[in-house]
Amino acid sequence: MRWFPFLLALTPAALAQVALPFWHTAGPPGNRVLEETIRSFNEGQRAYRIEARYVGDYREAGVRLLAALRAGGAPALFHGELSFLPRLAQEGVALPLDPYLQNLPRDLYPEMLRAGQVQGRSYGLPLGLSVPALYYNKDAFRARGLAPPRSWAEVEEAAARLTSRTARGLVVSTDIWSFNALVMSLGGSLVREGLPAFTSKEVVAALEMLHRMVQRGHAQARNPAEAQFAVADFLRTKAFMGIGPTTALPVVQAQTSLPFAVGVAPLPRQAEGAVPLSGAVLVVLKGASPEQAQGAVAFWRHFLEPKRQAEWVRTTWYLPLRREAERELADFLRDPERARVFAQAEVARPWSQDPELVVWYGFLEEALERSLKQGVRPQVALEEAQRKALAVERR
Template sequence: MFTWTRRSAALAAAACLATSVVACGGGGGGGGDALVLSELDPYTEKLDGQITANILDRCGKRAGVTVDRQAVPGTEIVPQVLRQASSRSLPSLLLLDNLYVQQIAETGALTPLDSYGFKDTDSYYESAISAGTYKNKLYGLPTAVDTLALYYNKEMFSKAGLSPPKDWTELTEAAQKLSGGSRYGIAFSAVANEEGTFQFLPFFWGAGAELTKPNSPEAVKAVDLWTKLVQGKAASRSVLNWTQADVTDQFIAGNAAMMVNGPWALAELKEQKDVEYGVVPIPAPDGGKATVPLGGEVWVIPATDDEQQQKAWQVLQCMNEPKNMLEWGEKTAHLPATPEVAEQMSDPVMRSFADALPETRPRTDPLGPRYPDASKALWTALQAAITGQATPEEALANAQ
């Protein structure tokens, strides 16, 4: 999600030894050593990356280290981390999607945070703590979290005499009525990766389905909804390839009257003076709010050596100080990971997203490390049904 410029000191130190924390002599007489702490995260986009780099730099200085930050795209970071975990060559500090914490912790490559004396779990959203926990040990803490909601174009809804949908019948009727020409009623991501599953879970869970039984009647009902929206031309067939960023672009361009998306879309929407939008909860089939998944990344501290781990913990603590948590959230359009800080956000739309966080559900509940496999099976079934390669029932039967 971002790019960055490494400090020359980090480059010089990293050239000395390919280890996580490096002590390089100052050259000659009496210079002090420079400690370099390696860090890896998925923020390759310029905005998120630069803000993260700035805060890491400040926190590194306080801890007496230089943070050598590296960014790898989210689709590539997990295979890289699993390879590094098997060879015990992980960086000193790692930020990754919360759904993978349990999978990495299972390898024994991470250190539990109680080994650093951390006990303040009550300050964080319950689902955030749950997502970072494996076998009753907390391994990961987020600086920010996110979730999903339904955006709608106020002008389009007003002209059509519609109100934001409160159940699936109203959602379908609004999507159909607002479709025509180059415009579709709703946009979402059904792409063949975790983004597709993440976007679909509010409908899957909202219907009463569970990943432990992916071919249940409730699961079929959810897949049937998305399938009929696309096949009925209320949603574009391109949803099969759209990322969440693509969905935002379609909404901004006026090619979709509604979209399923998260708070990060607000960063772009605020720059669009001619797009008047509203945000409401994703509806459950018969009314009320659907259960929405917890998104976002968490910091984990791999098992390296005591000095590295202690310095990494100092940096993590600094990143999660209220002022840094708020700065990161405000500037990147993500939600602070504690209710106390989330309530301080200046944007009322962001606060409305924050209001949903106490009811979010970790994606790994209840499958734990087995969730990534279940997620892949679900997005594969969704793609098969939408393309017409199989009925929803057939597609989900293969997801067992």
Template sequence: MRRLALPLSLLLAASAQAAPLKLEFWHAMDEAVVAGYAQAFNRSQTAYEVVPVAGGNYRELNDKLQKALASGKAPALAQVEFTRFARLAADGRLTDLSRLTDALPEGLTRDLYVPVWRAGEVGGKRYGLPWNVSVPVLMYNVGALRRAGVAAPGTWAEVETTSRTLATRGKRPLVATADAWTFEANVTSRGGSLVVNGRPNLNGPEAVEALTQLARMSAAGLAQPRRLSEATRAAFDFARGQNMFVGASVANWTDARRLPFFQLGIAPFPCGGAGACTVPLGGAHLVVPQGTPAQGQAGAVAFWQFLMDPARLAEWVKSTAYVPSRRSVTPLLNEWYAKNPQIRAAHAQLDRAVPRPTAPAFEEWTLLLEEAISQATTGKLSAKAALDEAQRKAEGR
């Protein structure tokens, strides 16, 4: 049989159509886990090839993405921590995915927890897709509390009274970390908010109340002030029992339980009073940078849908302790929750969770807030004065 000779241009065109579209995915998660998901997705279809690229921690990744956006070399898909997200959306750096997400099956979007799905919206448009979502918790030293005959505190008043019981032989039970997110949780747990109508509210009454307590406990030897840069030292002191309580993400459980010398316990984040006791969501969005071609946008959303498969999400939750973003995932976790009831209680906080503020300048305000926390807990300024100064700077005065 005579072979047909096709023009080279047609051969190249056919080859190009057959080749999957490569989509770089910049992330800050476990490299092996994400690589496994990408490989499974690539095997499941032939239109796209996701190429995961680990970018360090959130801050390193976000800074790298910012530079790539400025140079026009951004990936098709990236992970952006919540505090950076609103600024990128406001600056027109992210693709509005509303057209694609409006076409998603209702069974998927209605199954997502409302605050989790709403967190990806800015100005009524969809810029973020949920994946790794967390809630704050109170981590504690089980042995220290057991020996003292006290239970894990459920309110901020109980945190202070229990710390007095545990503050023996120079121990400072609570780690008062200058961390904006856990402080935000302290404020929301009291019914307050750091942002009101898009404006900074860093010195609102609930924030002053929260920081006044942390400063009072620090001055009394009940709390140990720590900056985020002191995380390693703080973890060591926590493991050896010098400190017994610390606010953290539920996702820190997977690493913290490996610390030697002690048994880790986690409890829902303390409530500030008799109000709703809401908690702010933590984590990151998956975003599509502006300028990504339509086919790349579709591929990014297709990969996200792959990650949202309930069985796959259930395994993701078990390996990371992030919250299940879909309601249908929870029944798949019953056996795992039975072995880890504290995680179940922590994840149940989703029912009273709220999205992070979407004011474009929120990230800048959190840096001012962390400085105020540090100044107040180290006795350099009163809580009110430190927060007033942060508010003044946030307002540009």
């Protein structure tokens, strides 16, 4: 009888269990759903065990991962932001997962699967993907008889009418995601044929519009370091419109009570334009075993179950990854504003699949800040950013 505990430890289930250290970026409110998914996965089978650790937001997690890759100690599974994925793939840090992706559910949205691909190969498993929304203060719009803007010209007009001595109509951010959303909505791209396109007509037109509104006093510019102030501008009625991912509102609502009704509208878009799919994917990192890669895919399949997807969408306002989940979301999408914003999934595409963009984007963000906060003419600022990016490319 004294041998029984030892024999139990040698059962096939105990010997076969594969551990997957997992670094993730899901904070409130989405962390609750992700943690429950991990718990139910670990308890529902004996082949794999997810060992999760929260490592901060997208940028913090990226910095930690790069340090771990240099020094050792990187996890097998990483929750990486979309623009980070192409670089991980290019440098051989992310493992291709196509051999493990057989017989996927047929109702998965193809464009969302493509968000995890680099040059046609699957390196990421979509976890949370969002589209942008135009947030607006419903109370202020009603008071001035304004309807939600449907074009960028209407955004400019609304910003002018909403501006007062103490408030601006729009708060804009000089971060690359926000600016890229505007460029894509005009039918443009920041990268063309693997090279920066910072002086293309759509990029110039996008910055000229923002510059015009700031110069007229109708918009307030905030840089990435001032992100919390941009949110505060909106919450304290110092600005009445702002652009953010669909996931921004649930995060704010989880942290504070809103003093006014918040409206959400689709991002204004020209006929040839698109909206960016942004968010994060699961990445299996170099050094992981085939069994760990299989475990990562098994966990992702568990996450894709329609009822779990529906709970994830309701909690986070990420897009459903499967059409089947929409049946569970009929009540959630009954709200017409919400339905119109989520319908942007039909014209959404990945916002960044170019490895070089992570090297160049600092130059663009510098140009945006110089133009919107220091008054430099858009064309001049963008030409300088283009020169700097091309100089790096030629090295």
